[in-house]
Amino acid sequence: MLQSDKVFWLFLPNTMTRGMTQYWDESMERLNGPDLKEIQEKRLRNTVIQAMKIGYYQKKFKESGIKPESIKKIDDITKVPFTMKKDLRESYPFGFIAVPISDVIRIHTTSGTTGKPTVVGYTKKDLDNWAGLIARNLTMIGLKKGDVFQNMVNYGMFTGGLGFHYGAELCGLTVIPSATGNTKRQIEMIHDFSVTAIHCTPSYALHLSEVAEEEKTDLSSLKTGIFGAEPWSETMRKELEDALGITAFDSYGLSELYGPGVAFECEERDGLHIWHDSYLVEIIDSKTGEQCTDGERGELVVTPLVKEAMPLLRYRTGDVTMKIEDGCLCRRAGRIERITGRSDDMLVIRGINVFPSQIEHVLLSRPEVGNQFMVYVDRINHLDELTIEVEVNREFFSGELHDLANLQNKLVKTLHDALEIRTKVKLVEPGSLPRFEGKAKRVIDRREIY
């Protein structure tokens, strides 16, 4: 017992209370000015040392004529070339792992741009860091021991499930790892276990609220909703809060930067605090790669400062936002505005990232269909639907309906395997889809999400 208490204290900084604001790690969360810069620079230098254990970065530095030891100050980071998602893909599976694989104690994956997924690895220290960041977020929005937390996201390779799970446990919450699916059962648990906080995609929360209303189940124990993994608007926030009687908070993260917990709203809900001791933030013009000025929107580029297994330098997230420079009433520093779009063509469907290139990759592998396709995204009863139109190849048509129906089922299955979401496939007549001369515009998103 004594032994385990000791271990516990190693990871558990004091929860501080100052006025109404709760902190998990107050000194770190409120770090600012020269003190912040000092810790960021120290960690940046360590991250560069860690990154130099990776063949990709050794090569990149050599090609660009940069000496690792020349990256000393925050501003020096701009000398380093960006790291793109496709670089991770090309190094599949373990090319970006900077430690012996035996020191990687967990692997998650996220959607790749084609074929293979993107692999992310964690050492013991990484998992502790990550859980600590989640604990900061949960404490920031007022959750503490005594709260009952239902985690309604995928617990598999997706980082949202286990990421929040361990952070919430560290924070002392009672965690219900309900994962996804079976909405009636989810509602029953919220009611029966007097759940106070939920985490899921915002669209799923709306769906859940409707089912609860049909079932006439009382969900008044709920007070907090954490929503992430897909973009959602202020209108949706209002709808969620009215329907569920909660305060709704936006959560931001991506697997390449551990997962959820990178940035989070505080009780002010005026931008997301991005944990500046752990993530170095730049906003760039995605076309030119130049730094944006303060208050200008651009692509979020992040250099994680504490990652051990998989250090990254200037990772391009593809998410569009801007820095908020004014101070926040909660006295934490470092904010970004809510994500307002993507600089690439990635779609978020029911919380899962989908790249049109993945769809193309699947279709290219099937000779029965052509290479032209169109993707339509709709939100039906609050849930995203992806419809893919594809042309049947002239040579394939035998005259038999069942051959076409089989092809349709096969495509649905192959796409499901590749994208991890169910899609609707519409077979269309050869030559009927639009042909693009310049940049193809194959995706029509009919949702209103930002």
Place this chain on the structure above:
Amino acid sequence: METDEYCIKQISVFSENKPGRLAAIAKALMEKKVNILAFSIAEADGFGVVRALVDKPEVAHSILSSLGFNVAFTEVIAVRMKDEPGGLYDIAEILGNAGINIEYSYAYSGKDGAVLILRVDNSKDAIEKIINLGATLLKSSRFH
């Protein structure tokens, strides 16, 4: 037994399930003076196959293909039925007894009686069995 003369060329046209597609097919056939003798639409999830027996299958195939339609020929057989109560039963019983499995079927009733059009797994085998059991098959020359 010579079975080829009973094999009839049906045209099968892949079509998306949306307004105007049938009209486009029918208009093309009208303009080429192709007469439709029998016709049906089979529907699946969002698309269908239009099946027709026409007097000039080659002309129909080429005009529809040139308009961008995906067209194929499918071999079917046509059995004469009595155009009175029990007419379908007589034929269906023969098919059942002969162990012939129907993939799909449609029928029409015209000046000279009723006709059941059948798509079966093995046309040659079905033709022999149907004739041996005493039913009347229509030769393809009656259509084309």
